[in-house]
Amino acid sequence: MASGIRIRAKLEDGVAEVKCLMKHDMETGTRKDAKTGELIPAHYITDVTCEHNGKVVMTAHWGPAVSKNPYFAFKVKDAKPGDVIKVSWVDNEGATDSVEETLE
Amino acid sequence: MQLQRRIFLSGAVAISALLAVPRALLAAYPAKAFEQKDPGDALKSLFGSAEHSPSDKITLTAPDIAENGAVVPISVATTIEGATAISVIVEQNPQPLVASFDLTPGTAADVSTRIKMGKTSNVIAVVQADGKLYSTSKEVKVTIGGCGG
Amino acid sequence: MKRVSLLVSGLMLLVSGPLLADPESDRLAFVNYFEERFPDVELEAYVNGVYALDEASYEQWLQIEEFPPYELAVEDGEELFNTPFANGKSYADCFDNGGIGIRQNYPYFDADRGEVVTLEYAINLCREANGEEPLGYKKGAIASISAYMAYTSRGNRFEMTIPDDPRALAAYNNGKQYFYSKRGQLNFSCADCHVNNAGMHIRADKLSPSLGHPTHFPVYRSKWGELGTLHRRFDGCNKQVRAEPLPAQGEDYRDLEYFLTYMSNGMETNGPGARK
Numbered sequence: 001m002a003s004g005i006r007i008r009a010k011l012e013d014g015v016a017e018v019k020c021l022m023k024h025d026m027e028t029g030t031r032k033d034a035k036t037g038e039l040i041p042a043h044y045i046t047d048v049t050c051e052h053n054g055k056v057v058m059t060a061h062w063g064p065a066v067s068k069n070p071y072f073a074f075k076v077k078d079a080k081p082g083d084v085i086k087v088s089w090v091d092n093e094g095a096t097d098s099v100e101e102t103l104e
Numbered sequence: 105m106q107l108q109r110r111i112f113l114s115g116a117v118a119i120s121a122l123l124a125v126p127r128a129l130l131a132a133y134p135a136k137a138f139e140q141k142d143p144g145d146a147l148k149s150l151f152g153s154a155e156h157s158p159s160d161k162i163t164l165t166a167p168d169i170a171e172n173g174a175v176v177p178i179s180v181a182t183t184i185e186g187a188t189a190i191s192v193i194v195e196q197n198p199q200p201l202v203a204s205f206d207l208t209p210g211t212a213a214d215v216s217t218r219i220k221m222g223k224t225s226n227v228i229a230v231v232q233a234d235g236k237l238y239s240t241s242k243e244v245k246v247t248i249g250g251c252g253g
Numbered sequence: 254m255k256r257v258s259l260l261v262s263g264l265m266l267l268v269s270g271p272l273l274a275d276p277e278s279d280r281l282a283f284v285n286y287f288e289e290r291f292p293d294v295e296l297e298a299y300v301n302g303v304y305a306l307d308e309a310s311y312e313q314w315l316q317i318e319e320f321p322p323y324e325l326a327v328e329d330g331e332e333l334f335n336t337p338f339a340n341g342k343s344y345a346d347c348f349d350n351g352g353i354g355i356r357q358n359y360p361y362f363d364a365d366r367g368e369v370v371t372l373e374y375a376i377n378l379c380r381e382a383n384g385e386e387p388l389g390y391k392k393g394a395i396a397s398i399s400a401y402m403a404y405t406s407r408g409n410r411f412e413m414t415i416p417d418d419p420r421a422l423a424a425y426n427n428g429k430q431y432f433y434s435k436r437g438q439l440n441f442s443c444a445d446c447h448v449n450n451a452g453m454h455i456r457a458d459k460l461s462p463s464l465g466h467p468t469h470f471p472v473y474r475s476k477w478g479e480l481g482t483l484h485r486r487f488d489g490c491n492k493q494v495r496a497e498p499l500p501a502q503g504e505d506y507r508d509l510e511y512f513l514t515y516m517s518n519g520m521e522t523n524g525p526g527a528r529k
Contacts, residue, residue: 006324015212021320028220030198046133050211057210063138065194065202067175067218068478069322074205075212167313169457172475172529177316218317247457 005099009085016079016103018050020072020087023097028064044092045070051086052076079103138201143193146201147230147237150191156230156237159184164229165216166244173221173246180229181214182238189232190215195241196225221246276415276425276515283448283516287464291452299465300523306452307459314527323400323473323525326480330401333394338383344398347379356406356522360511361413362421369424369507373399373482377502390501391485396471400480403471403524411468413518428512431505432463437496443509458529467514469526476529483510 004023009016022045029042044064050057058074076085081103088098137149144154165179180190190213191204197220205215213231221227221244228241284296291306298305304314334352337343345351349358359372370378373395377387388395415421432443446455447463454460470483484501487509491498499505 004325006320006328008320019216019320021322021324023325052210055210057208058205060203060205060215061133061138062203063199063201065197065199065220067220069325071177071216071218071320071322073179073216073320075214077210077212167309169309171310171313174478175317175322175475177313 003099004097005087005089007085007087007099007101009101009103011079011081011103014078014080016052016076016083016085018074018076018085018087018101020099022070022072022089024068024070024089024091026064026066026068026070042092045089046092047090048072049086049088050074050076051084051088052079053083054086134204137204138199140201141199143195143200143228146193146199147191150201150204151189151230151232151237153237156239159231159238159240162229162231162238162240164227164240164242166227166242169245169247170221173223175218176221176227176244176246177216177218178227179214179216180231181212182231182233184213184231184233184238187213187231187233191230191232192217192219193228193230194219194221194225195228197222276422279429280516280518284464286448287451287462291462297521299462299517300468300520302465302469302526302528303459303461305465306462310459310529317475317527321473321527322475323480323527326397326473327400327404327525330397330399330404333398334401338380338385340383342383344376344379347375347382352402353405354409356403356524357409357411360507360514362416362418362424362511364416364418364421367420368504369511371483371502371507371510372402373484374502374507390482391488392477392479392481396480396482396485399471399482400525403522406522406524408521408523410521411514411518413515415515424508424511425515427505428508428510431509432512437491437494439494439496441494443490463513463516465517465520467510468517468520468522469524469528471524472526472528474528480525 006021007018009018024045025043026045027040027043029039031040032038033040042064045062045066048060048062057076083103084100085103086098086100088096090096134150137146140146140149147154147156161184162180162182166176170176178192180192182190187207189204189206192202193200194202202219203217207213224243224245226241226243228239230237230239287299288296294305304311334344349355356372359375360369363370373390376395376398380387415425435442443463446460447466450460451462452459467483471480472486473480482501484506487506488498488501
């Protein structure tokens with residue numbers, strides 16, 4: 001299966017502007033299923049890691065109040081063409097996903 | 105390396121915050137902070153202190169009126185030197201801490217995301233730098249839509 | 254304002270009789286109404302719906318469009334579109350140009366079937382012709398496939414012609430009648446909100462203009478947290494005026510889509526859209 005993270009990176013003056021869209025329900029655990037009336041269990045991304053050429057340059061900790069199908073943009077310094085940016089996440093159920101992008 | 109490990113083992117997160125140790129090395133999920141129902145408690149849990157001073161060196165971009173409270177686009181950027189973390193708090197959310205970003209010298213202090221807001225509230229951006237906390241805040245109105253609501 | 258809308262409704266009534274039915278005159282009057290009502294809004298901008306009329310929400314929409322949530326659904330749609338049926342054939346076999354870049358050809362009046370065929374209707378006709386179960390019409394797979402097909406067609410203009418066939422004209426008039434008829438406990442017609450009160454507020458929402466409406470469907474609505482088709486929105490609008498919604502892709506909704514698309518004829522298709 002392809003990555004559930006879509007990524008776009010724009011390199012300008014040594015700074016890579018990275019934008020990603022992650023496929024994830026980000027359920028808060030407080031919503032009720034319309035049909036069964038049961039609470040939909042909390043299911044959300046907890047940790048996001050951004051790497052530049054294999055080195056961690058940013059980590060983020062999220063709660064369920066980040067929107068569904070989260071959008072996340074950040075800037076990597078000292079970036080050059082050929083560098084690899086990797087974004088990965090872990091959610092509260094232990095599932096993971098990641099994506100890599102080579103800068104042009 | 106040795107110093108950081110000793111701190112980690114002693115569990116004194118408060119001390120580590122004051123020593124501006126790159127949090128990436130101690131990146132355990134701050135579950136307690138996310139569970140707090142009060143913004144001050146969330147900050148204390150996350151950074152060891154709830155004291156923050158307003159700063160005009162933090163730019164918080166958020167709409168005046170959110171089109172939809174489930175998807176509010178926000179950006180936080182700061183020119184404060186040595187910023188090590190940016191946190192986003194929605195004062196009126198049942199759990200105010202929404203997200204926290206740990207920076208390293210490899211990234212700019214500039215992040216954007218989309219957040220959920222339960223109702224009209226102040227959105228507070230907190231920046232940790234040199235062990236101190238700075239903040240800026242903006243009120244974002246969240247309405248019940250007439251046709252979309 | 255009232256005088257203009259009365260005049261327009263009057264014109265509408267005049268041309269709604271079958272002998273005088275002239276869709277092109279209707280369309281010109283429709284476009285003219287909005288041009289007079291919003292003199293600073295360019296015709297092309299209407300493809301962006303309410304964002305053409307409201308600066309603040311336009312800004313937020315641009316931020317969402319930086320990385321729109323429907324991109325994930327378009328990817329899903331592409332995968333679904335390219336997955337062959339059990340019999341080995343695929344969607345590409347049912348559509349012109351392999352189904353790529355054809356969104357603007359729908360809806361059209363099918364002379365053989367004697368009815369209006371919309372894109373979603375055509376997708377299910379294709380499935381049934383190949384021994385597959387039809388998909389639900391409001392969301393899910395059909396919306397993703399439709400979104401993918403709309404995405405490949407972005408920028409293509411609607412160039413509808415209503416054939417010189419009394420059945421086609423009847424379908425157009427049926428749609429037109431639906432649009433202008435009051436319904437539900439709140440006794441609103443589509444025109445009440447989207448023509449007469451376009452740009453005004455209903456509680457905290459600004460009402461979008463009907464001109465350009467079908468161009469940006471299917472939509473990813475933040476409210477739904479997912480894609481929905483045009484007929485899903487018809488369903489929602491009906492419920493909001495406390496009227497009994499009609500079946501998605503039933504004759505009336507298809508005729509309504511036929512009328513609405515003709516009113517936006519000449520405009521660019523720009524689906525899928527992101528809306529609140």
